[in-house]
Amino acid sequence: MSERLRVTILGSTGSIGRQAVEIAAFNSDRIEVVALAANSSFELLAEQARELGAGHVALADEAAARLLREARPDLSVDAGDAAIVELAERDDVDVVLNALVGSAGLRATVAALRSGHTLALANKESLVIGGPLVTALAEPNQLIPVDSDHSAIAQCLSGEDDRDVSRIWLTASGGPFRGMTREQLATVTPSQALSHPTWTMGPKITVDSATLMNKGLEVIEAHHLFGVPYPDIRVVIHPQSCVHSMVEFADGSVKAHLGATDMRIPIQYAFSSPRRWPSPVEPVDFQTLGRLDFGAPDLDVFRCLVLAFEAGHIGGTMPAAMNAANEVAVAAFLEGACGFLDIERVIDSVMREHEVEPLSSIDQVESVDAWARACAHKHLHTQE
Ligand SMILES: NC(=O)c1ccc[n+]([C@@H]2O[C@H](COP(=O)([O-])OP(=O)(O)OC[C@H]3O[C@@H](n4cnc5c(N)ncnc54)[C@H](OP(=O)(O)O)[C@@H]3O)[C@@H](O)[C@H]2O)c1
Numbered sequence: 001m002s003e004r005l006r007v008t009i010l011g012s013t014g015s016i017g018r019q020a021v022e023i024a025a026f027n028s029d030r031i032e033v034v035a036l037a038a039n040s041s042f043e044l045l046a047e048q049a050r051e052l053g054a055g056h057v058a059l060a061d062e063a064a065a066r067l068l069r070e071a072r073p074d075l076s077v078d079a080g081d082a083a084i085v086e087l088a089e090r091d092d093v094d095v096v097l098n099a100l101v102g103s104a105g106l107r108a109t110v111a112a113l114r115s116g117h118t119l120a121l122a123n124k125e126s127l128v129i130g131g132p133l134v135t136a137l138a139e140p141n142q143l144i145p146v147d148s149d150h151s152a153i154a155q156c157l158s159g160e161d162d163r164d165v166s167r168i169w170l171t172a173s174g175g176p177f178r179g180m181t182r183e184q185l186a187t188v189t190p191s192q193a194l195s196h197p198t199w200t201m202g203p204k205i206t207v208d209s210a211t212l213m214n215k216g217l218e219v220i221e222a223h224h225l226f227g228v229p230y231p232d233i234r235v236v237i238h239p240q241s242c243v244h245s246m247v248e249f250a251d252g253s254v255k256a257h258l259g260a261t262d263m264r265i266p267i268q269y270a271f272s273s274p275r276r277w278p279s280p281v282e283p284v285d286f287q288t289l290g291r292l293d294f295g296a297p298d299l300d301v302f303r304c305l306v307l308a309f310e311a312g313h314i315g316g317t318m319p320a321a322m323n324a325a326n327e328v329a330v331a332a333f334l335e336g337a338c339g340f341l342d343i344e345r346v347i348d349s350v351m352r353e354h355e356v357e358p359l360s361s362i363d364q365v366e367s368v369d370a371w372a373r374a375c376a377h378k379h380l381h382t383q384e
Contacts, residue, residue: 004030005031006092006094007024007097008090008095009021010087010088010105011037011038011100011101011123012099013039013041014202015200015201016202016267019263020267021048022264032053033052034090036057037060037087037100039064041064045057056075056087057077058079088109088117094117095119095120095271097120097267098119098126102125103125103366106123108126109134110133113134116139120146120271122267127225129320131220131359144273145266146266148244150222150245151244152246153168153225156247157247162227165250167233168232168234168248169247170218170245171245172209173197173240174238175209175210175211176192177193190334194207196209204331211302211343212235212304213326213330215235216307216311217308217323220311220312230309230312237294237295238292238294240292243256243292244259260281260282262281264280304326304347307344307347307351315356316359320372321354324376325372325375328373329347329376332380349379350375354368354372
């Protein structure tokens, strides 16, 4: 049993986290879950700890942690943001899965890498905002992408020489509003935005998929993970989400990664890599799959993708400002406090106001994040 992979799951109560718990339970002969963390969902966290036999948990929310301590005196329960970072640093762990949402994941990403652990990274925001500061900490093969597109690209690149890569093609489903006009987008509701056609995900990334900001964040993530220049990263709309991404090489050959639209596959691969384990996912049946369609994104309608490319090109602290503005605007949209198109308006306004600096430290990224949040709140309340 001592040969089992020792894993910590940060964000275990979320969409990725719950699927990771399922994968850990399915592979209990290979995976030992040491620690779990979440924000405030203490009842689910307690249930997961019991199911997996994890002895250490942390909750960012202090009040939720107090309730959990009362309910489960047998568990070691820590509280606060620092406690989550400490879980990422524990020395009795091999792999940290960071499935926190938003820029809140940055400190854990940094802590896991500095501690020498393998980092299975679902929290794309930490790479978007921390960029080269994060990648500089990673040894070869220490940072394993969990995002389906980036897991696909990493697998397409396996056995290839980086010098032969000519382009990366990131596939996007197009989200629930594919084909809509800006007039139609002006009146869409949060519940419409939350009905994603192909993936079941947490609320923030689901709205990001509807605005195409998710693909924009993934473009920046791909740039940092694979060192490919922005002009060589292309986004293609692929409504069936069966092709998870593609790499094009100097001779015109293209390698694509295909599979079921099920995050349990890339989550499990982040643990099994470079080997593959049997998974609980039903494979694609190509005899009944039907057709695969591809097309260009409508950049006149989905402006968030344009803003993300722009932030990536500018670099420095701009992606951190853009990301924070997006987090604030998406939360406001979900609360019914602004319209769908206000998301891009707020991001655009914050980016115009941001005075970009070269990236220098995690503290600097966090202070830009705080500035951009305040700036975004200001623009949310101004109709331009
Ligand atoms: N869902 C997908 O299919 C998918 C695919 C690719 C990439 N990703 C990326 O994976 C990450 C997680 O996405 P998700 O969809 O799983 O999100 P989610 O369902 O909203 O779950 C987020 C998790 O993080 C915890 N959390 C939130 N804020 C926190 C904070 N301030 N401190 C500590 N914990 C906090 C939540 O705890 P509570 O439950 O207590 O709130 C929950 O466990 C995101 O970066 C997303 O872009 C997701």
